[in-house]
Amino acid sequence: MMATNLGFPRMGRRRELKKALEQFWAGACPADQLQATARRLRETHWKLQQAAGMTQIPCNDFSLYDHVLDTSVMVGATPARFGSDGADLERYFAMARGGAGSGQRPGPAALEMTKWFDTNYHYLVPEFGRGQEFALASSKPVDEFLEAKALGIPARPVLLGPVSFLLLGKAKDPGVDPLDLWPGLVPVYEELLRRLAAAGAEWVQVDEPCLATDLDPRVPAVLEAVYGRLASATPLKLLLATYFGDLGGALPDVLRLPVQGVHLDLVRGPSQFDLALAAAPKGLTLSLGLVDGRNVWRTDLSATLDRAEQAADRLGADRVMAAPSCSLLHVPMDVNDEEGLDDDLRSWLAFARQKLDEVAVVARGVSQGRGAVVDALSENRAVLGRRRNSPRTRNLRVRGRLNAVTPAMLSRSHPYAVRREAQHARTPLPALPTTTIGSFPQTEDVRKARAAFRAGRLTKDEYNAFLKGQVEQAVRWQEEVGLDVLVHGEFERNDMVEYFGEQLEGFAFTAHGWVQSYGSRCVKPPIIYGDVWRKGPMTVDWARYAQSLTTKPVKGMLTGPVTVLQWSFVRDDQPRRDTCRQIALAVRDEVADLEAAGVAVIQIDEPALREGLPLRRAEWDAYLRWAVDAFRLAASGVKDETQIHTHMCYCEFNDIIASIAALDADVISIETSRSQMELLGAFADFRYPNGIGPGVYDIHSPRVPTRGEVEQLLDKALGVLSPGQVWVNPDCGLKTRRWEEVKPALATLVGAARAVRDRLAAGRVE
Numbered sequence: 001m002m003a004t005n006l007g008f009p010r011m012g013r014r015r016e017l018k019k020a021l022e023q024f025w026a027g028a029c030p031a032d033q034l035q036a037t038a039r040r041l042r043e044t045h046w047k048l049q050q051a052a053g054m055t056q057i058p059c060n061d062f063s064l065y066d067h068v069l070d071t072s073v074m075v076g077a078t079p080a081r082f083g084s085d086g087a088d089l090e091r092y093f094a095m096a097r098g099g100a101g102s103g104q105r106p107g108p109a110a111l112e113m114t115k116w117f118d119t120n121y122h123y124l125v126p127e128f129g130r131g132q133e134f135a136l137a138s139s140k141p142v143d144e145f146l147e148a149k150a151l152g153i154p155a156r157p158v159l160l161g162p163v164s165f166l167l168l169g170k171a172k173d174p175g176v177d178p179l180d181l182w183p184g185l186v187p188v189y190e191e192l193l194r195r196l197a198a199a200g201a202e203w204v205q206v207d208e209p210c211l212a213t214d215l216d217p218r219v220p221a222v223l224e225a226v227y228g229r230l231a232s233a234t235p236l237k238l239l240l241a242t243y244f245g246d247l248g249g250a251l252p253d254v255l256r257l258p259v260q261g262v263h264l265d266l267v268r269g270p271s272q273f274d275l276a277l278a279a280a281p282k283g284l285t286l287s288l289g290l291v292d293g294r295n296v297w298r299t300d301l302s303a304t305l306d307r308a309e310q311a312a313d314r315l316g317a318d319r320v321m322a323a324p325s326c327s328l329l330h331v332p333m334d335v336n337d338e339e340g341l342d343d344d345l346r347s348w349l350a351f352a353r354q355k356l357d358e359v360a361v362v363a364r365g366v367s368q369g370r371g372a373v374v375d376a377l378s379e380n381r382a383v384l385g386r387r388r389n390s391p392r393t394r395n396l397r398v399r400g401r402l403n404a405v406t407p408a409m410l411s412r413s414h415p416y417a418v419r420r421e422a423q424h425a426r427t428p429l430p431a432l433p434t435t436t437i438g439s440f441p442q443t444e445d446v447r448k449a450r451a452a453f454r455a456g457r458l459t460k461d462e463y464n465a466f467l468k469g470q471v472e473q474a475v476r477w478q479e480e481v482g483l484d485v486l487v488h489g490e491f492e493r494n495d496m497v498e499y500f501g502e503q504l505e506g507f508a509f510t511a512h513g514w515v516q517s518y519g520s521r522c523v524k525p526p527i528i529y530g531d532v533w534r535k536g537p538m539t540v541d542w543a544r545y546a547q548s549l550t551t552k553p554v555k556g557m558l559t560g561p562v563t564v565l566q567w568s569f570v571r572d573d574q575p576r577r578d579t580c581r582q583i584a585l586a587v588r589d590e591v592a593d594l595e596a597a598g599v600a601v602i603q604i605d606e607p608a609l610r611e612g613l614p615l616r617r618a619e620w621d622a623y624l625r626w627a628v629d630a631f632r633l634a635a636s637g638v639k640d641e642t643q644i645h646t647h648m649c650y651c652e653f654n655d656i657i658a659s660i661a662a663l664d665a666d667v668i669s670i671e672t673s674r675s676q677m678e679l680l681g682a683f684a685d686f687r688y689p690n691g692i693g694p695g696v697y698d699i700h701s702p703r704v705p706t707r708g709e710v711e712q713l714l715d716k717a718l719g720v721l722s723p724g725q726v727w728v729n730p731d732c733g734l735k736t737r738r739w740e741e742v743k744p745a746l747a748t749l750v751g752a753a754r755a756v757r758d759r760l761a762a763g764r765v766e
Contacts, residue, residue, distance in 0.1 A: 001317045003363035004287060005054050005063035006205065006241060006263065007327025008045045009352055011516055013337065015046070016156055017041055021520040025097075025702075031089050031663045037695045038064060043146065046153045047644045048353065053360035056203060059148045059155040060141040061327060064089075064098045065519050068123040068168060071160045074138040074227065075637050076186045079127045079172075082110040096519060098701030108711075110701045112170065113518060115242050115611050117209060119294065119330055120525075120567055122518035126169030128178050133189045149200060156239070157196055161208035162189050162226055163219065182222055190233035195526065203237045203261070206230075209326075211254060212265065213615045220253045231258035239263060239287060243326035246272040255279050263287035266307070266323035267294075273307065277314045286311060289325035291350075291358045296331055296513075296527060296569045298350045298387075299358045301380040305365045305373075312366045322363040328352040331569075332513035332524075340511050345529060348387045351513070367383035393573065395505070395531040402581055410632040412664060414640050416690050419666060422640040425732035427553050427600045431760055432714070432728050432753045433484040434507065437647050437669060437692070438557045438603060439496075439733035440489035441742055442472050467492050468545065475549045476669070477743070482750045485601055486554045488546035488736070496605065497558045497567040501526035503538040504586055508570070521736060526568045527578060534586035544597045556594040556602040560646065561587055561630040566608035577626035595638050603645035604635055606663075607732075610656060611649065617655075624659040625718065631663050645669065649695075649732050653682040661688055669693030671731040672713070684720035692721060695731030696752070697745050702737070710752035723760050728753040737758060 011017045019039040023029035042062050049057045063070050072078065073092060082091050082099070094100075099107020112125040119592035141157050162185050166178040178511055230238065239261035242336075246269025247254055257275065262280075262559055266273050266289050271287075280286055290304045290310060311320045334353040335346060350358060358646055365373040372605065387393070453463040474489035493499035502505035507526045515521040529603065543556045561584035570579055587604065594602050609631075614623055636642045646663060649671035653660055660668065672680060672694040680694055696713045717726055728749060734742050 001312060001363045001366040002055045002321045002361045003053050003356075004056040004156070004321045004323045005049055005058055005328065005356060005359070006207075006243070006289075006293070007058050007329050009331070009333050009516065010051060010062050011042050011043070011333075011514060011522055013333050015065075015514055015522055018520040018522055020092070025093070029578050030223050031119055034089075034571050036066070038062065039147065043151060046148055046151060048154070049356060050153060052353070052356035054356060055150070055154060055363075056156045056321070057153055058158045058205060058228045058327075059144045059153070060634055061158045061329075062144065065093065066122070066124050067158075068126065068158060069096055070138070070140060071165050072111075072124070072139040074136070074140060075165070075167075075760050076133065076135040076183060077107075077126050077128065078137070079111075079129075080595040083735070084501055097213045098698070098703035099526060100703070106706060107703055109698070109703070113700055117213075118243075118611055118613060119146065119613060120515075120517055120523065120611065121330065121610070123168070126165060126178075126183060127172050128166075128169050128176055129171070130173040130176055130592065132179075132181055132184065134178070134185045134193050139195070141455050142199050143190060145196060145199055145201055155201075156203045156205050156206045157187075157201055158207065159192070160188070161206045161240070162186060163223055164208045164210040167216075167219075179216060179218060179222060182226055184455065186226055186229050189230055192755075193230060193234040197234045197236050201236060201489045203239055205239045205241050205263075205757075206259075207241045207243075209241075209243055210249055211242045211247055212269070214617050215250060220250065221715065223253065223257060227259060234478065235653050239285070241287070243268070243270050243289060243293070248616070251275055252279055255281060255284065259284075261285035261287055261321070261323075263289060265289040265291045265325040275309075277311060279365045280315060282354065283319075285319045285321060286315060287323050289323055289751050290323045290362060291322075291355050293324035293326040293328050294330045294356065295572060296335075296349050296351060298348055298380065298383055299355075300363075300384060301358060301361055301373075301631045304358075305362055305370070305377070312590075317366055322359050322366070324355055324359060328355060330515060331355065332510065332515060334512075337512040338510050341508060344386065344390070345508055345527075346527070347383050351528070367394070388573070393530040393571070395533060396581055398531040398533045398585075401585060402578070403751040404584075405581070405633065410629055410636055410640075412640070414463070416664065416666065419640045419643075420691075423600075423643045423666065426641040427643065429484055430757060431723055432726055434728045434750050434753045435483060435485035435555070436478075436487055436730055436746065438490055438555070438605070439493070439735035440487070440491070441737055441739050442491070442735050443739065444492050446470060467542075471542065471546050475546055475554070479550060481743070481747050483746070484552065486550060486552050487557060488542055488554060490557060490733075492542060495523060496566050496733070498524055498526055500538060500559050500564060501528075501568065503536070504532050504534055506530040506532040506581075506582070523567065528565075528568050528570050530571070532579065532582040532586055534589050538590055540590075540593050540597050543594055543599050548601065553642070556591075556599040558587055558590060558594075558602065558604045558634075560604045560606035560609075561608050561634050562612060562627045563608040564602060566612050573605055577630075578627065580630045581633065584633040588637050592637050593636060594609070595642050599616070600641070601643045602635075602638070603647060604631065604665075605647040606631060607647060607649045609660075610653075613656070620656070627664045629660050635663075635665065643667065654685075657682045657686045657688070661686065661690075665690065667691035667693060667727055669695065669727065669729050671695045672717075680717060680720050688725075690725070691727055692717075692725050693729040694721075694726030696728060697730040697749055699730050699732050699734055699737055702741050704741055705748055707748050707752050707755070710748055711756055714752060718756070718760075727747060 098110040237260035241263035243265040
């Protein structure tokens with residue numbers, strides 16, 4: 001039995017790629033130095049996987065920014081606004097981050113960014129237009145295969161499949177359907193496969209994750225046509241990789257495709273195992289995704305080996321690959337780096353390096369018999385038993401409180417129309433009120449002060465004095481620029497989830513457990529191992545201090561229960577909804593304390609609400625019921641005059657707009673700038689009654705918008721929403737930006753809002 005992997009983390013054990021990228025963008029690192037860092041990381045990661053016993057190792061899974069962007073570049077799908085002149089790397093990063101521009105002329109806007117299925121990884125959305133043409137424009141997959149080959153690595157190139165690439169993209173011209181573009185795209189893949197064969201590749205992994213979603217009825221016929229063409233173009237063995245769920249009714253069609261192997265996610269889609277064994281055609285290899293590639297808990301090796309043995313008995317061991325469920329991109333690198341975790345908890349965990357070991361144990365157990373892995377099985381069994389019986393995972397008081405939740409606790413006292421009047425009386429605001437989403441830049445000084453405090457070089461009093469200075473500067477500047485509802489800037493927070501998790505019981509934290517979110521942006525998800533409860537107030541002192549500096553309202557800033565859940569590694573020994581409700585009760589306590597401290601506006605961010613949707617629509621209702629209830633449990637304990645905001649980004653709202661409305665937040669702010677307000681159509685069609693802040697400033701790009709661009713976006717918003725509904729804000733928090741970008745951008749935002757406000761008052765709206 002072969003032991004294989006589908007993909008590996010890119011950033012490096014100490015985020016070497018992140019540092020090199022940011023130095024390159026700052027002009028402090030030349031392109032050849034950036035590429036040298038990338039080569040070193042690839043070599044290190046390939047050799048690590050080889051040492052772990054992988055018999056097929058992925059290549060071309062590495063990216064300087066995003067593998068979907070790499071595919072767009074590879075097939076020549078570069079939008080015309082990025083031109084054809086200049087360095088390839090400059091154009092590549094302009095597509096990812098927006099062009100720098102020159103003088104008063106702004107550069108081209110970046111590609112739209114959205115979530116990779118139901119993960120917290122972001123990809124750059126391919127753009128297709130009328131007359132779209134494709135051509136092989138990058139040799140990256142071949143180059144990296146040859147790079148691995150020269151090192152003696154048994155590499156398997158990884159490609160994003162043509163069908164998923166088209167389905168993940170977006171047509172920018174009316175009448176263009178991305179799926180109809182496959183006849184022009186397939187020749188590019190045919191040429192690439194021929195080049196890989198000539199370079200000496202044996203297997204190529206072609207990822208088609210869209211097959212785990214509800215499919216357009218045309219997809220089966222397109223799949224058959226596409227893979228018929230690819231199979232006849234090359235002698236390569238094709239491994240069609242699916243993940244993030246089961247294939248449902250598409251499974252028989254996929255197994256009949258003219259490919260040599262199919263990968264199945266048996267963690268997210270365990271029910272397809274028996275069906276696949278029964279339906280697999282003679283000669284087809286099955287890659288079994290047996291080890292969870294998206295969570296950090298140790299695998300039950302005995303049960304997993306049972307399944308692998310069953311497949312080997314049915315098909316023959318040489319027709320079975322043991323593998324993680326998906327790419328290990330979604331988990332940290334190595335749990336052995338975590339010296340700060342206690343030995344007991346650390347023994348429960350498996351990061352990317354440990355998951356490779358688990359895959360190797362399963363493959364060796366089948367190939368050599370259980371006697372060859374008896375020690376590993378015995379140790380694994382003991383660890384799972386200790387975790388299962390540990391008292392640290394359960395709290396009877398928390399469970400009792402959860403059982404005591406009543407329906408009345410999930411609703412505000414009065415409907416929005418009544419609350420709006422009470423809120424306006426308490427906090428009068430102009431038309432088109434301006435605000436930000438919450439965070440301000442985490443400068444080098446802020447990061448150094450936090451590191452010094454954690455290292456003991458600053459006392460708590462010294463650190464708090466530094467933070468108070470940052471908050472006061474931020475408040476004074478917001479007053480100066482003319483924002484209507486202020487924020488304190490969140491300088492004390494390392495991450496919008498980690499910060500809260502550090503103050504809640506049931507959470508553990510890593511020192512090096514970084515996971516790529518997008519580009520150079522990494523997050524360090526907390527680990528929820530036990531029942532969750534609040535030890536004491538988490539944000540009240542900072543909110544009270546910021547409010548003492550100004551007569552303008554300052555928002556209390558919280559992260560919502562669904563987002564805390566989604567952006568953590570969640571315990572797998574109880575339903576996710578139960579963990580989410582425990583978090584909601586902790587947030588509810590914090591909301592009550594903020595209100596008691598006199599905070600008039602409280603924002604409970606839920607950017608991950610839609611991200612948590614199951615990939616199959618049939619499972620949506622159950623998820624949305626408990627997710628909406630969790631938010632309402634957190635938010636509904638306040639008086640009418642307390643205004644509740646929430647924020648969401650990267651959401652297609654059309655299909656869940658009723659659930660968004662059911663949150664009953666007084667104001668919702670959303671990402672809309674990259675999509676040019678497209679998302680507002682859902683709110684207009686639904687006749688959404690509450691306040692909406694459509695983002696008018698793309699914070700994921702260093703590009704500063706012009707006032708005309710912001711006014712144009714506001715005019716679009718006012719074309720579908722009433723003036724009394726609209727708030728003016730950026731797309732998201734400003735933590736990752738520089739003050740040199742933020743200050744002019746927010747000044748532009750305020751100026752545009754005032755100009756449109758004046759036109760409204762004069763009865764002129766364009």
